[in-house]
Amino acid sequence: MGDWTGRGFGLLIAYLIPGFAVLWFLQDHSVTVRAWLEQEGCSMGAAPAVGGFLYSTIASMGIGVVLSGARWMVVDQLHARTGLARPTWDDSLLERRLEGYVQLVEEHYRYYQAYANGLVALCVVLVLIGPAALSGQGLVVGAGLGVVLFCSSRDALRKCYSRVSQLMQHQEAIPMTNGGPQHHPAPKEPKSKDKKKPEGSSEPKKG
Secondary structure (H helix, E strand, C coil), rough: CCHHHHHHHHHHHHHHHHHHHHHHHHHEEEEEEHHCCCCCCCCCCCCCHHHHHHHHHHHHHHHHHHHHHHHHHHHHHHHHHHCCCCCCHHHHHHCHHHHHHHHHHHHHHHHHHHHHHHHHHHHHHHHHHHHHCCCCCHHHHHHHHHHHHHHHHHHHHHHHHHHHHCCCCCCHCCCCCCCCCCCCCCCCCHHHHCCCCCCCCCCCCCC
16 A cells, blocks of 8 residues: 555656646636636635546646656757766666666656656746746746756656666676675686696606
């Protein structure tokens, strides 16, 4: 149950929240979306109907998936071209270390998706609002939020690549923790027939 809760939180911040942010600003452009987010015939501040909640949740997840695709096309490529490319891992070790790999994904990569997908969502929201409708202060806040999301995404992705690389390397390639040299097996002794005879020695002649 706890494992599912952790994965559910990762999916929530990676897809649902960025998607809902875009959906919220779409209600000014869509009567259907506005109907999902409103509760007709009730006082202000009432919770949306069950149907509206279901539709808005599914739509938010769908928008979040689309945002994630745009993130791969833009943000991922930008990180890769600026020195943060995905390392090459030994996939043959994945089956034995799957549990640790999944944990690192939830601890780091989901946060990267949340920051990067949020950055894409911010760009979409700014387009929906329109630069003309934004004040100078709004533009400054939007630009500052974009910088924070970009830097946070880069840090989360760097930590993810670093820790997964440590997990997916062979154990024999890991250096000793004390920093000392690794021990190598001693060379084998040559066989007796290969040993050189000492100089000046001679075999006794057979009588």
